[in-house]
Amino acid sequence: MKLITFTFKTASIISLLYLCFGASANTTNDDFFGANSRWSLDLSTRAIHNLENNNTAFVHVVGLDLHNVLSVGQRDVATITFQPYIVKLNNHKTYSSVFDHGNDTELTWRIANVNYTGFSQGQFNVRLGHFEIPFGLEYHVDTNGTLRQLTTSDRGIKADWGLSVNGITPIVEYEVALTRGSGNSFKNTGDPYIFSGRIGTPTHKNLIGGFSWFTGDVLHGKEVVERKKLGVDVSYYYYQWQFMMESSVGETAGNDTANVFIEALWKTNNEEISSYLQFGYQRNEINHQVSDESHSTGYWKAGIQWVSHQGYDISAQYKNKFKESSIIDIDPVLGVQLRYRM
Amino acid sequence: MKIILNTLILFMFIELLYSPSVNAAFCSLRDPISAIQTLYQNGYTFRSLVSTISEQDRMAVKQQLPFTIHQSEVNRHTLYILYKDEQHAGFLQARSEWAKWGLVEIAWAMNIDRSIRGFYYQRCRSPQCNDNVVENINEVLKNKTFSQLKSFLSENGNALSPLGESSFKVAPGLALLTLRSALKTLAITDISWKQDIEQLTAENKGIE
Numbered sequence: 001m002k003l004i005t006f007t008f009k010t011a012s013i014i015s016l017l018y019l020c021f022g023a024s025a026n027t028t029n030d031d032f033f034g035a036n037s038r039w040s041l042d043l044s045t046r047a048i049h050n051l052e053n054n055n056t057a058f059v060h061v062v063g064l065d066l067h068n069v070l071s072v073g074q075r076d077v078a079t080i081t082f083q084p085y086i087v088k089l090n091n092h093k094t095y096s097s098v099f100d101h102g103n104d105t106e107l108t109w110r111i112a113n114v115n116y117t118g119f120s121q122g123q124f125n126v127r128l129g130h131f132e133i134p135f136g137l138e139y140h141v142d143t144n145g146t147l148r149q150l151t152t153s154d155r156g157i158k159a160d161w162g163l164s165v166n167g168i169t170p171i172v173e174y175e176v177a178l179t180r181g182s183g184n185s186f187k188n189t190g191d192p193y194i195f196s197g198r199i200g201t202p203t204h205k206n207l208i209g210g211f212s213w214f215t216g217d218v219l220h221g222k223e224v225v226e227r228k229k230l231g232v233d234v235s236y237y238y239y240q241w242q243f244m245m246e247s248s249v250g251e252t253a254g255n256d257t258a259n260v261f262i263e264a265l266w267k268t269n270n271e272e273i274s275s276y277l278q279f280g281y282q283r284n285e286i287n288h289q290v291s292d293e294s295h296s297t298g299y300w301k302a303g304i305q306w307v308s309h310q311g312y313d314i315s316a317q318y319k320n321k322f323k324e325s326s327i328i329d330i331d332p333v334l335g336v337q338l339r340y341r342m
Numbered sequence: 343m344k345i346i347l348n349t350l351i352l353f354m355f356i357e358l359l360y361s362p363s364v365n366a367a368f369c370s371l372r373d374p375i376s377a378i379q380t381l382y383q384n385g386y387t388f389r390s391l392v393s394t395i396s397e398q399d400r401m402a403v404k405q406q407l408p409f410t411i412h413q414s415e416v417n418r419h420t421l422y423i424l425y426k427d428e429q430h431a432g433f434l435q436a437r438s439e440w441a442k443w444g445l446v447e448i449a450w451a452m453n454i455d456r457s458i459r460g461f462y463y464q465r466c467r468s469p470q471c472n473d474n475v476v477e478n479i480n481e482v483l484k485n486k487t488f489s490q491l492k493s494f495l496s497e498n499g500n501a502l503s504p505l506g507e508s509s510f511k512v513a514p515g516l517a518l519l520t521l522r523s524a525l526k527t528l529a530i531t532d533i534s535w536k537q538d539i540e541q542l543t544a545e546n547k548g549i550e
Contacts, residue, residue, distance in 0.1 A: 036392040038368055038418045067368035071389040074425040081369050111369040121387060122375035132369075142370035168375040202376055204464050206471075237467045239443035271444050309414040341367075 036069040042085070044145060044313075044339035050093075052331035057102070058090040061145065063110065065341070077118035083110040083144075097221045098184045108184050110144050111159065115166070127164040127177075130184075133157060133196050134164065134175035135212040136233045136246040137261070140203040147317045147337045148276060148303050151246050154259045155227065157218050160194060161186045174199045182219040190224035192217045200233070208235040214250070227252050231259075240267050255285035256294065275304045279322070286327065298323035299330050313339040374436050377449030377462040378422065386431060388422045395419050395534045403529045407492075408499035411526050412440065421535050423542065430454060430546050435531060436464055439523040443467055446519060450527045454546070457487045458524055470513055478512040479520050488528045494521055 033039055046059040063085030070078040085108050089095055092102035099106055113129025132138055137150045138158070152158040162179025174197070181192030193216045200210025212231040217224040231248030242265040249258045265276040283296040303317035315337045321330035378388060395416055403410040415438065422434040433452040438445050446466045451459035460480050463471045483491065494506035495518075502510060502518055510517035532539065 036390050036420070038371075038392065040368070042367070065368050067371055069390045069392065069420075074389055074423075074428065075387040076373075076389050079373075083367070083369065110367075117373075122373060122378070142367055144367050144369060168379075170376060170379055204376055206467060206469065238469070239467050267444060269442055269444055270440070309412075 033066055034068045034070070036071065037066065038068070039064065039066045040341050041065075042145065042339070042341050044337055046147070046335060046337040049334045050331050051334065053093075055091065055093060057092040059092075060088040060090070062086050063145075072118070075118065075121060077116065079115045079117060081111045081113055081115075083112060084108075085110055085145075096184075097219075106184075109159070120167075123167045123169055125166050127166055127175075128162075130159055130161050131164065131177070132159045133179065133194060133214065134166070134177055134198040135196055135214050135229070136198065136210070136231050136248070137235065137244050139175065139198045139200070139210065139212070139233075140173075140208065140235070141244075145339065146305070146313075147315045147335050148305065150244075150263070150278075151248075151259065151261045151280075154248065154257075154261075154282070155214055155218075155229065156220060156225070157181070157183050157194070159183070162194075168202070170202070172199060172201070173203055181216050181224070187219060189219060189222060190217065192219040192224045194218060206237040209233065212248075225253050229257075240269060241265070242267075252284065255288050256283075256292075257285070258283045272308065273304070273306050275302075277302050281323070284327075295325045295327050296323060297321065297325035297328045297330060311341045313337075313341070315339075373420075374422070374434060374449040374462075374464055377436070377451070377464060378424070378434055380462055381434065381449070381451035381460045382424055382432070385426055387425045388434070389425075391421045391423055391535060391538050392418055393421065393534050393538070395530060399530060399533045402533045403526060406488075406529050407525055408497070409522065409526075411530060412438070419534070421531060421538070423538075424451075430542050432459055433531060435527055437523055437527045437530075439519050439526075441466075441468065441519055446471075446523075448520060448523045448527075450524060452528065452531065453485070454543075455487070456528055456532060457485050458483045458491070458528075460484060461520065461524070468516070470516055475513045475516060479510065479517050482509045482517075483521070483524060488525065491521060491525055491528070495525070 042063045042065050044061045047056055049056045063083060066082040068080045069076050086105065087108050088105040089099055089102055095102050098108060109130045111131055113127050113131045115125050115127040117125045133155065135155060138152060141150060143149050160179035160181060160183055162177055164175050164177035166175035176197035179194045180186055181194045194214065195216055196214045198210050198212040201208055210233045214227065214229040217226050229248045229250035231246060233246040235244045244263045246261045251257060260281045263276055263278045265274055267274040278301040281298040283294050285292060285294045299319055299321050301317055301319045303315060305313065305315035307313045317335045320332040397416050400410050400416055423430065424432040424434060432454060434449060436447055436449045438447050444467055447464040449462040449464050453459050463476060494503055494509060496503050499522065502514060507514065
């Protein structure tokens, strides 16, 4: 009943927004948020079925995606990205620290920042706000709101509040960030922080490589966890194929960790359908204070996504383990998502 | 109250069927910084002019060419205005073209008179899109106007003309794709940014 009420209320709010602002940024009110603005409403619903305990959980999302470029005189000086999303959980047994319980509704921030580009128009910019931690493949692959995810779970945080310097030169793309370490909310409990960065080759090429680092105290719930990582990533594009690899070593709470991620992705020539296969492997020291014993675990994921030019996006993904560990349990999970951007 | 809200929802969905959409989140939008740095090099500044390419604009391209832009391109797009020494010095626009292996994204640098200054593959997943091929095609296209470019194309627009065949000896298939993109870019720039270009021309005349 609560779900129906939530869906109804959400749809009503969207209807009103829609009537106020027009069907989309492409119709009558193009310049509502500024002359160079683009905006879109983003709706999605996701079902996640755990085949081990036979539990089905849902995530319903409604968000605004706003992008604007500010110009002064003869130059662009800043890019604004603003993405507040309302997320409603339903029947979740485990959930991120953003939520109070498995049926909670929260305002979350995907990306919300200003990137000041006025110094040298692209070569040296300063970003302030909430943005993706610059590390590995996530730096140049957009996985916001998609079932397909890459290596965020290795670090336990996807986006954070803070400051970065970033830029593109003919030979190097870089971003170096100092952030709060608290993720969605700006919290100083335990004085968390993250210093991270990625330096890589130009991302428009068919062969891309990068070196990343991540060090800091990350806030998880009410505790901070010390995390350190060094990583390398490689991507190669060949016609309709995309191959990606990321490998990292480091420490979590003093215990040694090592991660490897590999993905092969194929798209149809009209790029409406893509399918992928991912493998992830991690080795963790159990307790460095007791012994140097470690355990390892691995998973694989297979996914398919259909994206229409009309804004619909239907995707499905299956995850299962290929290597068991006595400490980390990976349950087989099937996910299905319906998304619409207007 | 419920009836009103239900009516609003129904209205929204009917309207949505006719409205264009965008799939990619805007956080994935990137300025063509590498293209600008390569095609204009140092001493230039740029500003963005975002405009809506409408279905009417798409049809207007069809009046000038035997083909037009893809329906998914009816949306908001950016034209970059380049300046040097405080004067308008050119344009840059990135456009997508469908190849048999997927999307090719090409950044086009245009002179003030909308002749081609050069191009840059922002995304081309074929190993054929290498520096040597780019240089060869660029050499032919450089400083060509819309009508000169059209002469490289067959009447139905699906092949190179005899002149085109003799001009593009290296990678003719890729050259055809690039040529079609050039023509669409020049046409849509003049159509969708008409008022902005007129204003820029007037400003430049004022400076002179």
